[in-house]
Amino acid sequence: xxxxxxxxxxxxxxxxxxxxxxxxxxxxxxxxxxxxxxxxxxxxxxxxxxxxxxxxxxxxxxxxxxxxxxxxxxxxxxxxxxxxxxxxxxxxxxxxxxxxxxxxxxxxxxxxxxxxxxxxxxxxxxxxxxxxxxxxxxxxxxxxxxxxxxxxxxxxxxxxxxxxxxxxxxxxxxxxxxxxxxxxxxxxxxxxxxxxxxxxxxxxxxxxxxxxxxxxxxxxxxxxxxxxxxxxxxxxxxxxxxxxxxxxxxxxxxxxxxxxxxxxxxxxxxxx
Numbered sequence: 129x130x131x132x133x134x135x136x137x138x139x140x141x142x143x144x145x146x147x148x149x150x151x152x153x154x155x156x157x158x159x160x161x162x163x164x165x166x167x168x169x170x171x172x173x174x175x176x177x178x179x180x181x182x183x184x185x186x187x188x189x190x191x192x193x194x195x196x197x198x199x200x201x202x203x204x205x206x207x208x209x210x211x212x213x214x215x216x217x218x219x220x221x222x223x224x225x226x227x228x229x230x231x232x233x234x235x236x237x238x239x240x241x242x243x244x245x246x247x248x249x250x251x252x253x254x255x256x257x258x259x260x261x262x263x264x265x266x267x268x269x270x271x272x273x274x275x276x277x278x279x280x281x282x283x284x285x286x287x288x289x290x291x292x293x294x295x296x297x298x299x300x301x302x303x304x305x306x307x308x309x310x311x312x313x314x315x316x317x318x319x320x321x322x323x324x325x326x327x328x329x330x331x332x333x334x335x336x337x338x339x340x341x342x343x344x345x346x347x348x349x350x351x352x353x354x355x356x357x358x359x360x361x362x363x364x365x366x367x368x369x370x371x372x373x374x375x376x377x378x379x380x381x382x383x384x385x386x387x388x389x390x391x392x393x394x395x396x397x398x399x400x
Contacts, residue, residue, distance in 0.1 A: 142188040142215070143262045143392040144291070147284060148385075149181035150259030151292020153226055155314065156233075157248035157255075160241075163313070170310040172233045173299050174292070175248075178255065179226040186219055214265070218258050225251030259288030266395070273398055276339040279332045280395070286325040291388035293318035294381040301378040315368065315377070322365050322384065329361070342398040352394045360387010 156174025159167040190196050202216035229251060232244035263284030266274045274280070293314050300311045333340050343352045364380035364387075 138188050138192045140389070140393050140396050142185050142192070143284070143396065144389045145181045145188070146185050146215070146219075146262070147259045147288030147388060147392075148291050148295050149178045149185065149222070149226070150255035150257070150285075151288040151290065152181070152296055153178035153222075153229070153248070153255040153292070154252045154259075154289060155293050155296055155317070156229070157245075157252045159310065159313070160233075160248050161245045163310075166309040167313065168310070169300060169305050169308060170296060170314055172230075173296050173303075175226065175229040175233045177295060177299060178292075179223070179230045182219055182223045182226055185215075186223070189216055189219070214261060215258075218254065218261065222251065222254040222258050225254060256285060256288075259292075260285035262392075263395075273336075273339055273342050274395075276336055277332065277395075279328060279335060283325070283328050283332050283391070286321065286328050287388045287391050290318055290321040290325050291385055293321055294384035294388075297381040298378055298385070301376075301381070306377055311377075315380075318381070318384065319365065319368050322361055322368075326361050326365075329357070343394055346398070348394045348398060351390055355390035356387050356394065359383050360390055 152174045156171045156178070159170040159174065163170070190198075193202075202213040203220050205213070206217050207213040225247060229244060229248050232240050232247070260281045263277075264281035267277045267280040297306075297311060297314050297318065300306055300308070300314070305311060333344065342348060360383060364383040367375055367380045367383075
């Protein structure tokens with residue numbers, strides 16, 4: 129990829145929702161395999177959310193490509209140098225796992241739980257790949273800034289895990305299940321995910337040095353520092369740690385989702 133791709137908001141949303149899909153599935157799989165009966169709502173919510181996000185991602189790809197036939201062509205003719213082709217193929221494979229896991233989680237008969245758990249461990253590999261592959265491919269280009277950002281895949285993966293957990297927390301809150309043990313566990317896990325993402329972001333910027341100028345001092349800098357670093361990472365972490373009584377427990381989750389979108393927006397639009 130030698131010239132700047134003509135990507136726009138559809139692709140930003142695709143990257144963002146793909147990260148949520150992978151992160152929410154991984155969270156559900158961990159709760160499924162290592163949690164208990166009180167985590168059942170987390171399991172069901174995470175699997176179903178990942179399936180819904182994959183469906184939206186597929187529609188975004190089709191809209192960007194113009195016709196469903198081009199989407200099918202990308203699945204049937206995989207091109208490793210084409211991010212959209214890899215994305216279409218990965219969505220299809222991961223979509224299969226998300227569909228099966230969702231269906232098994234919605235079945236009341238827990239005798240199928242062992243089968244579901246085994247499937248989820250394999251599906252998590254594809255989910256984590258979906259969350260990170262866009263960053264890896266961007267860093268493999270010959271374009272300035274992207275080509276220097278070798279940790280972009282890891283940063284997208286950490287953000288995907290964090291936004292996936294935040295999205296599950298938001299849905300549990302909206303469904304009136306924020307008092308359960310599952311909600312508290314997801315929020316604690318998201319706290320560590322935010323810390324890990326912050327650490328990766330610091331290393332990411334240090335390794336980039338002056339090459340990070342499009343984010344840190346260019347026209348995208350206010351959005352990067354204000355939308356991602358402040359509102360998307362620092363503020364939700366502080367709110368979660370301090371546990372403010374006058375702030376709804378869901379506010380940090382919403383801010384994390386905002387930060388996850390801003391991260392992908394500023395990186396993609398740095399070459400718009």
